[in-house]
Amino acid sequence: MTNYADWVERFPGLSRLDLPTKQLLTTRSTIVSIPKDTMVFGPGESPENMLFLLDGTVRVQQVSETGHLIVLYRIEAGQSCVLTTACLLAYDDYSAEGIAESVVKAAAIPREVFDDLVAGSKPFRDFVFAAFSKRITDLFLMIDEVAFQRLDVRLADRLLKLSGGADKVATTHQKLSVELGTAREVISRQLQEFQRRGWIEQARGSVSLVDREQLQTLANHNS
Amino acid sequence: MTNYADWVERFPGLSRLDLPTKQLLTTRSTIVSIPKDTMVFGPGESPENMLFLLDGTVRVQQVSETGHLIVLYRIEAGQSCVLTTACLLAYDDYSAEGIAESVVKAAAIPREVFDDLVAGSKPFRDFVFAAFSKRITDLFLMIDEVAFQRLDVRLADRLLKLSGGADKVATTHQKLSVELGTAREVISRQLQEFQRRGWIEQARGSVSLVDREQLQTLANHNS
DNA sequence: AATGTTTGGTGACAATGTCACTGAACCATG
DNA sequence: CATGGTTCAGTGACATTGTCACCAAACATT
Numbered sequence: 001m002t003n004y005a006d007w008v009e010r011f012p013g014l015s016r017l018d019l020p021t022k023q024l025l026t027t028r029s030t031i032v033s034i035p036k037d038t039m040v041f042g043p044g045e046s047p048e049n050m051l052f053l054l055d056g057t058v059r060v061q062q063v064s065e066t067g068h069l070i071v072l073y074r075i076e077a078g079q080s081c082v083l084t085t086a087c088l089l090a091y092d093d094y095s096a097e098g099i100a101e102s103v104v105k106a107a108a109i110p111r112e113v114f115d116d117l118v119a120g121s122k123p124f125r126d127f128v129f130a131a132f133s134k135r136i137t138d139l140f141l142m143i144d145e146v147a148f149q150r151l152d153v154r155l156a157d158r159l160l161k162l163s164g165g166a167d168k169v170a171t172t173h174q175k176l177s178v179e180l181g182t183a184r185e186v187i188s189r190q191l192q193e194f195q196r197r198g199w200i201e202q203a204r205g206s207v208s209l210v211d212r213e214q215l216q217t218l219a220n221h222n223s
Numbered sequence: 224m225t226n227y228a229d230w231v232e233r234f235p236g237l238s239r240l241d242l243p244t245k246q247l248l249t250t251r252s253t254i255v256s257i258p259k260d261t262m263v264f265g266p267g268e269s270p271e272n273m274l275f276l277l278d279g280t281v282r283v284q285q286v287s288e289t290g291h292l293i294v295l296y297r298i299e300a301g302q303s304c305v306l307t308t309a310c311l312l313a314y315d316d317y318s319a320e321g322i323a324e325s326v327v328k329a330a331a332i333p334r335e336v337f338d339d340l341v342a343g344s345k346p347f348r349d350f351v352f353a354a355f356s357k358r359i360t361d362l363f364l365m366i367d368e369v370a371f372q373r374l375d376v377r378l379a380d381r382l383l384k385l386s387g388g389a390d391k392v393a394t395t396h397q398k399l400s401v402e403l404g405t406a407r408e409v410i411s412r413q414l415q416e417f418q419r420r421g422w423i424e425q426a427r428g429s430v431s432l433v434d435r436e437q438l439q440t441l442a443n444h445n446s
Numbered sequence: 447a448a449t450g451t452t453t454g455g456t457g458a459c460a461a462t463g464t465c466a467c468t469g470a471a472c473c474a475t476g
Numbered sequence: 477c478a479t480g481g482t483t484c485a486g487t488g489a490c491a492t493t494g495t496c497a498c499c500a501a502a503c504a505t506t
Binding site: 062064065066068070072094095096115118119120122125132135136137139140141142143144146147148149181 | 285287288289291293295317318319338341342343345348355358359360362363364365366367369370371372404
Binding site: 412 | 503
């Protein structure tokens with residue numbers, strides 16, 4: 001079992017905090033463990049705490065009234081759910097949900113402590129606003145992508161990102177369609193085309209990236 | 224000439240502030256006037272101040288590398304550009320721009336004052352986080368819309384919103400295509416269909432809403 | 447009146463989304 | 477290992493939306 005007592009130090013954005021602030025974070029936070037495939041937040045599931053992810057990733061996706069799904073972004077270790085708490089408590093007609101993609105370890109801090117920290121620490125304020133800013137600019141880019149980017153480009157890009165450098169991506173056509181907010185059939189057709197060009201190999205539940213170069217070239221095509 | 228000295232009082236989100244905070248806002252802010260069609264912020268145009276809009280509207284749109292445009296949202300009187308400042312200073316590879324759609328009157332407060340206010344006033348913090356939250360949830364909804372909503376539904380909805388209750392919307396097909404992030408030809412075709420059904424009348428540079436009921440029904444269709 | 451610019455219309459085609467259906471691969475169970 | 481249910485992927489027809497290359501009318505300027 002890993003020791004998470006010094007988690008603040010390992011947080012890139014938080015290491016610059018002054019000692020009292022760090023101590024406040026450490027003493028007032030609880031380390032929680034979230035099982036894989038659990039809904040971290042979502043409709044009817046407002047989290048009372050703000051989370052700092054220490055391990056694992058949370059996938060945030062929009063649940064459309066049309067029955068569709070689309071992945072909005074992921075929260076990785078070293079990032080925080082600032083907006084999770086802030087947003088979702090403020091507006092209850094949201095329709096996004098956060099799902100643990102693996103076992104997630106996180107430091108949970110109560111809302112009041114968060115508020116105190118924002119009030120009392122300039123570096124913490126900067127951390128929070130930087131997180132918000134990054135999120136919003138990323139959402140801008142995502143809207144751009146969804147509205148204007150060709151699907152083959154987006155798919156190539158997503159395959160490379162999901163691979164994380166590995167040769168094989170363990171996923172289904174269905175899951176890939178949710179990544180891009182499109183239909184499974186569309187993914188199937190695109191992957192067939194990639195395969196025909198010799199860029200990938202397919203197996204049930206996985207895609208092997210054979211020619212990363214070509215995929216990268218396509219992905220860079222306007223992006 | 225309107226007197227803007229008491230602008231804080233007329234701001235829904237700020238009226239709850241305590242007196243010293245209000246005074247700080249009043250004394251440290253400058254009332255600025257921005258001509259119509261001016262770029263308020265954008266690539267290479269980082270604003271040093273945070274704006275509270277007193278009059279007019281700012282249209283924020285994404286400028287895509289593909290040469291396309293899409294309207295992200297509007298900042299109306301009574302709202303603030305919290306994210307404008309926060310975001311755009313933090314990440315300089317943004318590609319959104321804010322354009323004054325009319326003469327805009329705004330109270331400008333310097334970054335440091337903003338920071339002091341966030342630190343010192345709980346109601347101000349709440350105001351700021353509420354603004355961020357609202358923005359982010361709205362962007363979620365927008366992604367949903369762009370990805371999954373049919374174009375006729377979106378167009379009907381946008382026409383009604385742009386009309387602001389009036390019978391006529393003064394706009395061009397080109398401008399409407401930017402509203403929805405689509406092509407002019409697509410707008411032309413949809414408007415022709417609406418006209419064929421007797422819901423609108425068209426003239427050069429304007430669309431008359433003849434049957435709001437029907438438009439509203441379509442707009443509500445999954446939304 | 448002549449000219450250039452803005453606005454909108456059109457048809458052909460490409461890209462993407464939807465629907466209904468099929469079959470193969472995998473899984474749990476007796 | 478045979479069986480049946482479930483997940484995963486393939487297919488063709490069709491609808492919707494995006495792109496391109498034009499054209500013509502309305503408007504503004506001179």
